[in-house]
Amino acid sequence: MFKINVIPRFGDIDGLKHVNNTVLAVWFEKGRNHIFRMFTPDLDLSYEKWKLILVRTDFDFIGQMYYGEDVEIRSYITHIGNSSFTIGHEAWQDDELKAKGKAVLVHYDFVNQVPISIPEDIRSQLEKHFVEEEDIGKI
Incomplete structure (x- = not known):
């Protein structure tokens, strides 16, 4: 599991004085950087080097x-x-789970416009951060 801390900015707050719902997508994406590095260690966003495409993301709000x-x-x-x-993904504040979600990514060849198999060395790195479905929210 990867953990990062984000500090809500003043501009992240809405008229009801809580973190705006649009901010969570950005924070969860920031939380994926460690995983992005498994596929593209230098995070080079050039067309030939980037290896992932996002195909789905969602999240549920649990608390403000x-x-x-x-x-x-x-x-x-x-x-x-x-x-x-x-x-x-999970967002925790004051030791309470406030939001959870998921993102589905595909290992992708942008030059040929096709999905490609995840290499075994990267697969083994991903497996080190695997969490069973029944353990989600308990970690």
């Missing part, structure tokens, strides 16, 4: 998050297929 307290983003792997894998 507020300005003034850091939010811990936890990211882990919940499924590994031939060319795709699923990343689970």
Whole structure:
């Protein structure tokens, strides 16, 4: 599992004084950086080097998050297929789960416009961060 802390910015807050729902997608994407590096270590976004494409993302709001307290983003792997894998995400504030979600990514060849199998060395790295479905939210 990967953990990062984000500090809600003043601009992340909405008129109801809590973290705006649009911010969570950005924070969860930031939480995927460690996984992005498995595929493209230098994070070079050139067409020939980037190896992942996002095909689905969703999240559920469980509680409100507020300005003034850091939010811990936890990211882990919940499924590994031939060319795709699923990343689970959680947002915690004040030791409480506030939101959870997932993102499905495909190992992708942008030059030829086709999905490609996940190499065994990367698959083994992903497996080190695998969390069983029944353990989600308990970590």
